[in-house]
Amino acid sequence: MDSWARFACEPRTPVSPRDSARTHRLPSRGGWLDRLKNGLKKTGNSITTVFTGTQIDDALYEELETALLLADAGVPATEFLLNDLRRRVKEARATDPAQVKTLLQDAIADMLAPLEKTLVVGVYHPTVIMVAGVNGAGKTTSIGKLTKHFADAGASVLLAAADTFRAAAREQLAVWADRNQVEIISQQGADPSAVSFDAVGAGRARRKDVVLVDTAGRLPTQKHLMEELTKIRRVVTKADITAPHEVLLVIDGNTGQNALAQVKAFDEAVQLTGLVVTKLDGTAKGGVLCAIAREKPIPVYFVGVGERLEDLQTFKAREFAQALVG
Numbered sequence: 179m180d181s182w183a184r185f186a187c188e189p190r191t192p193v194s195p196r197d198s199a200r201t202h203r204l205p206s207r208g209g210w211l212d213r214l215k216n217g218l219k220k221t222g223n224s225i226t227t228v229f230t231g232t233q234i235d236d237a238l239y240e241e242l243e244t245a246l247l248l249a250d251a252g253v254p255a256t257e258f259l260l261n262d263l264r265r266r267v268k269e270a271r272a273t274d275p276a277q278v279k280t281l282l283q284d285a286i287a288d289m290l291a292p293l294e295k296t297l298v299v300g301v302y303h304p305t306v307i308m309v310a311g312v313n314g315a316g317k318t319t320s321i322g323k324l325t326k327h328f329a330d331a332g333a334s335v336l337l338a339a340a341d342t343f344r345a346a347a348r349e350q351l352a353v354w355a356d357r358n359q360v361e362i363i364s365q366q367g368a369d370p371s372a373v374s375f376d377a378v379g380a381g382r383a384r385r386k387d388v389v390l391v392d393t394a395g396r397l398p399t400q401k402h403l404m405e406e407l408t409k410i411r412r413v414v415t416k417a418d419i420t421a422p423h424e425v426l427l428v429i430d431g432n433t434g435q436n437a438l439a440q441v442k443a444f445d446e447a448v449q450l451t452g453l454v455v456t457k458l459d460g461t462a463k464g465g466v467l468c469a470i471a472r473e474k475p476i477p478v479y480f481v482g483v484g485e486r487l488e489d490l491q492t493f494k495a496r497e498f499a500q501a502l503v504g
């Protein structure tokens with residue numbers, strides 16, 4: 179068993195006949211649930227206070243509806259959850275609001291379950307992962323954290339600084355590359371597609387396991403920048419017909435319902451394969467994952483609750499539901 183396989187301890191649905199596939203699991207989940215709980219406290223508090231009463235009545239459901247909407251779960255997910263919960267309460271013949279709280283946890287966990295998926299690398303050589311998002315969502319930081327974890331697990335990584343305009347962005351990525359002793363392709367002022375093309379070629383020539391492409395932040399309303407992103411994707415495919423193997427959108431958990439709009443817009447532009455939800459620490463809008471599950475179910479590979487390395491972990495539906503309705 180190679181050093182990477184030691185980290186491959188999560189169950190995996192085979193995605194390829196190639197048995198060299200590796201699953202990526204971030205190490206050290208110690209204390210994670212508490213950190214997640216702490217991060218989601220603001221969202222969770224307004225939901226859990228609904229269950230402090232003594233009766234299961236219409237007022238309880240109405241309060242819960244308000245709390246879910248305030249948590250940015252959105253109308254479709256809120257309606258679904260309320261109907262599902264009423265059914266569960268009836269079936270369980272629950273009489274105590276505390277029981278309803280546990281049933282809500284179950285309902286949320288089931289709703290979020292389809293979003294749970296493990297990022298697999300090793301099926302393709304290299305696995306090309308494109309990372310996009312609005313400005314300041316946490317792309318570069320997340321790439322840095324993932325690089326560290328990939329490197330620790332024995333995978334070779336090549337970074338591509340496809341944000342060629344902002345010097346600070348390239349420098350930030352170079353710091354992560356340096357810290358993890360991984361190579362980086364970076365060219366000031368160059369065309370982001372050209373840098374990405376070169377990186378995929380270099381990744382293959384240098385036999386890297388993973389090529390991570392960091393793109394510049396952009397708003398879905400900036401049409402030319404969204405077209406630029408589409409072009410990057412197209413050019414990556416020119417460099418390797420099977421790539422990109424993953425297209426990740428990093429979203430800031432604080433943006434709530436707007437995050438859903440971002441998911442839709444970026445998916446249209448580059449066909450997303452997964453999400454990274456950052457900054458869930460201190461947000462009152464953590465319910466947005468329910469909205470995503472109901473309205474645009476794209477897998478959530480990782481969630482982040484802070485700036486430290488260990489603050490980015492794989493997403494687990496039940497854990498999230500537990501943290502939200504603690």
Ligand SMILES: Nc1nc2c(ncn2[C@@H]2O[C@H](COP(=O)(O)OP(=O)(O)OP(=O)(O)O)[C@@H](O)[C@H]2O)c(=O)[nH]1
Binds near residue numbers: 313315319341347485
């Ligand atoms: N509190 C908190 N801060 C975070 C988290 N993830 C990232 N950040 C911070 O968010 C800020 C922006 O992160 P970046 O990684 O630079 O964001 P970016 O998307 O690459 O930004 P642009 O390159 O400008 O588009 C930094 O100060 C990060 O440290 C998180 O989970 N929680």
